[in-house]
Amino acid sequence: MGKTLFDKIWDKHVVEKIPDGPSVLYIDKHFIHEVTSPQAFKGIEQRGVELFRPKQTVATADHNVPTINQHLPIRDELSRIQVEQLINNCSRHGVELYGLGHPYQGIVHVIGPELGITQPGMTIVCGDSHTSTHGAFGAIAFGIGTSEVEMVFASQCVLQTKPKTMRINIEGALQKGVVSKDIILYIIAKISASGATGFFVEYAGSTIRSLSMEARMTICNMSIEMGARGGMIAPDETTFQYVKGRAFAPKGAAWDKKLAEWQELYSDADAVFDAEINIDAAAIHPMITYGTNPGLGIAVNGHIPVLDDIYDEGEKKNIEKALQYMGLKSGASLIGMPVQHVFIGSCTNSRIEDLREIAELVKGRKKSDTVKVMIVPGSQQVAKQVHAEGLDRIFAEAGFQIRQAGCSACLGMNEDKIPAGEYCISTSNRNFEGRQGAGARTLLASPLTAAAAAITGVVTDIRELI
Amino acid sequence: MKALQKIQSCFVPLPMENIDTDQIIPARFLKATTRDGFGKNLFRDWRYENNDEAKPKADFALNNSIYGGEILVAGKNFGCGSSREHAAWALQDYGFNAVISSFFADIFKNNALNNGVLPVTVSEPFLQKIFEQGNEATLSIDVEKQTITIDATGEQEPFELNPYKKTCLLNGYDDIDFLLSRRAAITTFEKESA
Numbered sequence: 266m267g268k269t270l271f272d273k274i275w276d277k278h279v280v281e282k283i284p285d286g287p288s289v290l291y292i293d294k295h296f297i298h299e300v301t302s303p304q305a306f307k308g309i310e311q312r313g314v315e316l317f318r319p320k321q322t323v324a325t326a327d328h329n330v331p332t333i334n335q336h337l338p339i340r341d342e343l344s345r346i347q348v349e350q351l352i353n354n355c356s357r358h359g360v361e362l363y364g365l366g367h368p369y370q371g372i373v374h375v376i377g378p379e380l381g382i383t384q385p386g387m388t389i390v391c392g393d394s395h396t397s398t399h400g401a402f403g404a405i406a407f408g409i410g411t412s413e414v415e416m417v418f419a420s421q422c423v424l425q426t427k428p429k430t431m432r433i434n435i436e437g438a439l440q441k442g443v444v445s446k447d448i449i450l451y452i453i454a455k456i457s458a459s460g461a462t463g464f465f466v467e468y469a470g471s472t473i474r475s476l477s478m479e480a481r482m483t484i485c486n487m488s489i490e491m492g493a494r495g496g497m498i499a500p501d502e503t504t505f506q507y508v509k510g511r512a513f514a515p516k517g518a519a520w521d522k523k524l525a526e527w528q529e530l531y532s533d534a535d536a537v538f539d540a541e542i543n544i545d546a547a548a549i550h551p552m553i554t555y556g557t558n559p560g561l562g563i564a565v566n567g568h569i570p571v572l573d574d575i576y577d578e579g580e581k582k583n584i585e586k587a588l589q590y591m592g593l594k595s596g597a598s599l600i601g602m603p604v605q606h607v608f609i610g611s612c613t614n615s616r617i618e619d620l621r622e623i624a625e626l627v628k629g630r631k632k633s634d635t636v637k638v639m640i641v642p643g644s645q646q647v648a649k650q651v652h653a654e655g656l657d658r659i660f661a662e663a664g665f666q667i668r669q670a671g672c673s674a675c676l677g678m679n680e681d682k683i684p685a686g687e688y689c690i691s692t693s694n695r696n697f698e699g700r701q702g703a704g705a706r707t708l709l710a711s712p713l714t715a716a717a718a719a720i721t722g723v724v725t726d727i728r729e730l731i
Numbered sequence: 732m733k734a735l736q737k738i739q740s741c742f743v744p745l746p747m748e749n750i751d752t753d754q755i756i757p758a759r760f761l762k763a764t765t766r767d768g769f770g771k772n773l774f775r776d777w778r779y780e781n782n783d784e785a786k787p788k789a790d791f792a793l794n795n796s797i798y799g800g801e802i803l804v805a806g807k808n809f810g811c812g813s814s815r816e817h818a819a820w821a822l823q824d825y826g827f828n829a830v831i832s833s834f835f836a837d838i839f840k841n842n843a844l845n846n847g848v849l850p851v852t853v854s855e856p857f858l859q860k861i862f863e864q865g866n867e868a869t870l871s872i873d874v875e876k877q878t879i880t881i882d883a884t885g886e887q888e889p890f891e892l893n894p895y896k897k898t899c900l901l902n903g904y905d906d907i908d909f910l911l912s913r914r915a916a917i918t919t920f921e922k923e924s925a
Contacts, residue, residue, distance in 0.1 A: 277924065280913070280916060280917055280920040281913070281916060283895050285893070285894035285895060286893060286894060286895025286896070287893065287895060287896075289910070289913060289916075289917070291917065291920060291921075291924075300761050300762075300815075301761075301814070301815065301816070303764035303765075304764065304765065304766050304816075307764070307765070308907070312907070312911075314911060317914065317917075328761075329761075329762060341762075343762035343763070344762055346762075346764065347762050347764055350764050392814060392816075393813075393814055394812065394813050394814040394838060408814035408838055409814060409838070409841075410814055410815075410816035410819070410838060410841060410842035410845060411766075411816040411817075411842075412816060412842065412845035412846065412906070412907070413841070413845070415907055416906055416907055416910050419907050419910050419911050420907075420910035420911060420913060420914060420917055421917060421921075422910055422913070422917055424895075424906050424909075424910070426893065428837075458749055458808060458811060459749070459807070459808040459811065459834060459836070462808070462811075462834065462836060462837060463837065489812075489838075492808070492811060492836055492837065494837050558749050558751065558811070579748050579806060579807070580748075582747070582748070583747070583748050583749060586747070676753075676758040676813075677758055677759065678758045678759060678761060678762070695751075695753070695812060695813075697751045697753040697754065697812060698753070698754060698776065699753060699754075699757055699776045700753050700758075703757070703776055703781075703782060
């Protein structure tokens with residue numbers, strides 16, 4: 266029987282299988298950031314051991330950093346201490362840090378790919394659930410807890426039970442105005458926020474093959490939002506072209522050798538998955554969420570489910586509670602509903618392609634007076650590119666504020682928060698209660714749908730603007 | 732990690748589904764650099780009105796003095812969302828040593844086990860039976876036998892637990908000590924796969 270892409274990479278990284286237990290899985294690349302690493306450094310120091318392979322860990326500061334005046338000391342004391350600890354820990358243990366002010370600084374899941382650190386066939390972990398992003402390159406990449414960060418420090422391995430495999434096939438051409446964010450929001454709405462728990466997902470099919478690397482990253486990024494351990498896409502010419510020439514990509518003969526290995530990374534024709542789902546791309550509309558988990562999404566021109574039509578009591582209670590928090594009504598349409606904030610950023614949608622797409626839409630247009638619009642580029646490199654291409658002028662003319670790189674209002678750890686009770690169309694990945702600030706109401710959507718709302722001030726079907 | 736063999740205790744019911752780790756411990760409390768003290772902010776925004784400790788929300792189970800004990804019982808897909816281990820630390824610091832649900836998110840389950848907080852997966856009907864018990868009802872969890880029992884009725888269900896993890900829990904063993912002991916084998920693996 267053939268092997269899945271997942272199995273091929275997994276099998277090559279198993280150091281040993283504990284009888285009746287998990288496998289000792291070797292990790293090629295480990296990303297860390299300021300929030301989930303301090304306790305792991307402390308743990309390793311208390312044990313009196315050195316980091317086993319410090320050169321395979323790369324650090325950045327992203328979750329907790331301000332997105333304005335990054336050259337000044339961080340004003341929030343706790344945030345400052347956390348970022349300073351990262352600097353000290355990295356220097357003490359010989360870990361490369363792309364901290365504030367470094368040209369490579371940015372959201373960990375943006376910088377790994379853009380620097381060519383993320384490569385096909387790797388195992389990649391980070392103390393962050395959106396590590397699944399790197400799976401877009403045909404890597405096994407998943408989020409871990411801080412105890413597991415400490416495991417990687419201690420041994421360059423984690424203990425993992427092999428997950429089941431699921432393949433999601435998406436075939437056909439996308440409708441106008443539908444982008445990769447809509448595909449993943451559609452899938453999560455279809456299978457629910459727990460629909461892939463216990464699985465590692467491979468996305469396949471002609472629709473996926475036609476997508477850019479940035480678009481593929483958006484899809485893999487949100488795999489965790491349906492519970493999946495991770496998501497991945499077999500590498501192809503698009504992948505190789507993206508990686509080639511990047512700062513840490515292999516060069517010369519090393520490139521040729523790696524490329525030959527990477528070309529073998531696909532699921533064999535007779536590979537069997539534990540679950541398989543087929544999706545028709547033409548059925549996907551621009552999506553938006555109305556509830557408090559990413560599975561509560563609808564086509565932007567659709568309607569919120571009618572509570573009385575929901576048979577499952579648990580599900581009904583969930584949606585009822587979500588609608589109460591969101592201040593929305595059963596059966597209602599969202600089109601035309603005013604929003605006060607638009608947040609464009611996060612590891613899901615803050616890459617140069619996202620910003621180009623938005624710039625094209627907003628060029629020559631102005632934002633609505635009733636909306637505050639914040640663009641937070643995913644990295645210093647993205648910000649530099651925005652400037653080089655003159656997109657910053659388009660955004661400035663439209664009244665969009667451009668800030669500096671970081672996770673920002675995706676999780677509201679720094680001062681970028683949405684006030685209680687107000688609505689924010691966000692290109693991020695989570696609409697949980699209080700995610701963007703206590704009481705904030707988040708509507709997840711694509712960069713295009715978010716930009717459309719920025720222009721009109723209300724939830725808008727992007728297809729009417731293009 | 733401390734050993735965990737048996738728990739017999741009352742429980743706190745949270746009959747809600749999809750409780751995510753942002754609710755368990757909101758992001759603004761993740762600025763700490765130690766593992767301690769997260770319990771006071773457990774379910775912070777569900778516990779207090781406008782983040783004000785003087786205004787506990789009366790309808791939230793943690794604020795209801797009739798409930799207590801070291802077991803939390805919650806609806807399906809508990810611990811979804813962010814990988815923050817702070818969620819497990821907050822539950823433990825508050826005093827919970829086990830969480831019962833009909834379904835757990837993967838990363839949370841690992842994080843909990845790595846801290847000696849036992850995630851017990853029960854069937855949906857059994858979960859509903861637990862929710863139907865009164866506030867004085869106790870549950871018994873036996874790690875060795877892998878059973879959970881509603882003491883008043885004697886109803887019992889077995890639960891799954893990876894044998895390796897079970898040994899760790901019963902003895903308080905630590906994954907990191909184990910992995911440190913494997914460094915030579917890992918070095919050999921690196922050489923062979925280079």
